[in-house]
Amino acid sequence: MDSMSTGQPNYDQVREIQRMVDRLEMQVQDLQRQVQQQGNYIERQMPALPNTSLLSPRFLSRAFAVWGHYFVASFLISIPFWCLGALLALMGALSF
Secondary structure (H helix, E strand, O other): OOHHHHOOOOHHHHHHHHHHHHHHHHHHHHHHHHHHHHHHHHHHHHHHOOOOHHHOOOHHHHHHHHHHHHHHHHHHHHHHHHHHHHHHHHHHHHHO
């Protein structure tokens, strides 16, 4: 009687399944090692991060830090336009 007809796996099938399980266990161990290495790398890099509110775990701290950066950037970008407007207004006033 054939093992396919009885639904029972034969010795070769069991051996192949065991090889696949062993291979998967090795892959899991490799992935666990990689995760551990990444965790160690992150722990070593944490002190090198700057102390800024942009990296704060609190939402409002991050939000106000972003808003502050946006405000300063907008101010710096608008300075040349203010100067150009003042120059044009001065030229207009002198032409009368």
